[in-house]
Amino acid sequence: MSYLFPTYARWEVEPVSAEGTYLTDINGITYLDYTSGIGVCNLGHQPKVIKEAVSKQLDHFWHVSNLFTIGQQEKAAQLLATAAGLEAVFFANSGAEANEAAIKLARKATGKTKIITFEKSFHGRTFATMAATGQDKIKLGYGPMLEKFVYVPFNNIDALKNEMDTDVAAIMLEVIQGEGGIHVGEQAFLQEVEELCKEYGSLLIIDEIQTGIGRTAKPFAFQHFDLTPDIVTVAKGLGSGLPIGAVIGKESLKVHFGPGSHGSTFGGNPVSISAAIATMEIIFNEIFLQEVLIKGEYLVSQLTKKLQNHESVKDIRGLGLMIGIEFDQPVQGLLQELRNEGFLALSAGENVLRLLPPLTTSISEIDKCVEIMKHTIEKTSKAAV
Template identity: 50%
Template sequence: MSVLFENYGKRRAQIVKGQGTIVEDSTGKQYLDFTSGIAVVSLGHAHPAVVQALQEQSQKLWHISNLFEIPGQEKVAEKLIANTHFSHAFFCNSGAEANEAAIKLARKHTGKHHIITFEKSFHGRTFGAMSATGQGKVHNGFGPLVEKFSILPFNDAATLEATVDDSVAAIMLEMIQGEGGVNSVSAEFAAAIAKVCEEQGVLLIVDEVQTGIGRTGTRYAFEQTVLKPHIVTLAKGLGGGFPVGAMLGTAELHATFSPGTHGTTFGGNPLAMNVAQAVLNHVFEPDFLQQVREISAYFVAQLRAHLSSSYTVQGQGLLLGIGCGDTEVAPYIAAAEESGLLLVGAGPTVIRLLPPLTVTKEEIDKAVAILKNILP
């Protein structure tokens, strides 16, 4: 009998160590980790630069609180906003916290409360982020949600255009719905969002908690579209495994978050900032991002060459999905684990593929061979 709450559906394997894409369980069995801690371990497990950054900072200063200047925050913020239209950053500890900050900022800045989100979206499990999430299973049992969220069909421009009016503070969306099925924003929908935001003076919040920090082959996934969000939220890959979240915003929003309006005890602490800086030093290099795009193209080509045409391959970069029609994927994920490949679902009928951004062609070949063996 465990002394833990049983709010997670635990796997059988107990992972005790990892290096790069390979992890090992308590019995000594090794696996290819194509979950990356759900898009977190961007540079693989125990990357030397990340380990060094953590060790060096741990010997200097762990925590001082945001009552004091933390120089690492300025350094990481400068990297995140460089060559973008953003001007400022706020640091926290997770994606849910980043999204809560974004919701608060949008409401306070506009003086409006109505926020539009989309079906099958996932923005977190705190009350504001949960209310923004377009999945009933996340809401069930928790009573009244935060008011003034309208959840619309995804990639439905006509419904969006008919709904947005001068009561709307913001539109909030993911460029790829990771939890909801690896569903990408269409070019037409992106154009419609850009148009209504411009015409109605609506803020655009893009949740890049899963897609950001190189996961789709560019620094941020929105960079592959016409969209220029006012707010972007980040987490997961930013810390390479260390808890850190961030919110980026444009210059017009700066004065809205004045002293005392929002805060966090642990957010942006020296440990997190030193690790994030080490991650960004690698991931934001143009050659590294080009490598992600190339390895993604190879991965997609191998999947399409070796899997039955009854399966669809969707997503971008190294956030990919295998659509299995109406078939539940849980048995496939369990079979893959038995064969030495760790996977995660994206809704009930899609297998999500999230290897570290450093994954090799040889590791992809091994993963595809396992997938080919377990998928009928």
């Protein structure tokens, strides 16, 4: 009997150790891990520099509360804000908390209540972020949602224009929809979204929970599209596995998040902050990000070359090292077969296989990934005949 609520469809893999791009389970089986803890371990498992930073902080103090001035928080906030081209940061513990705070901030700053998000989006599982999510399956069984959220098709500017009015506090979006199937925003669409926000006095919130911290070969994915958001949320890759999230905003928003307006007991925990600083100092480096770009392009080119003749493969899409492979059928069976072959990947919706390798993965590991996938798809295709 398990004493855990069965909220996850857990794999039959119990890790005992992990290092770099590899994970070893209780049975001694070693896997090439292209999940990165669902886009969290961007520097791989147990990166030495992060471990050293965390160990150093553990020797000082673990927690004191946000009533104290914590110099490391200021350093982390400066790194984040500078990378995003913004000026103010609030630290939380997760992506859902960061998005929750962003929703509160947008409503408070504008005095408006309506927020537009997009079909197939995913913003979290708290009540506000669940309401913001454009997927009905996330909301089943929980009763009435928080009001004033409206959902429109992604990349459809006419549908968005039909919903815009003077009561819109914010438009909230992922520039690449992660959980919804790795759908990339079109540049013309995204830029027109920003213009609509300016026209109606609404804020532009960009959810970078999965796409941020180098995942797409820039510090933040919105930077591929020449956007200037009012609020950016980030989490997953920020702490290299330690729990941390953040809201990044414009200087003008500081007045709306004054003392008593929002808070978090553990937000900006010194241990997580130490991991975040060390992570950003590595990833927010132009040479490092250029290598991510090269590896991402190589991965897509090899997948396209090796898989394009398989009838079951409908599309290969993504940006940087955030790749989705769409099939003509559900991918859960394929994911199980890949695990049997020593390879870990994810789904993104029912028919999309998602690859989120560590940003530190090597070309030889990419080649190994592609060969395993090619072999496994061929084997499962033959078995289905």
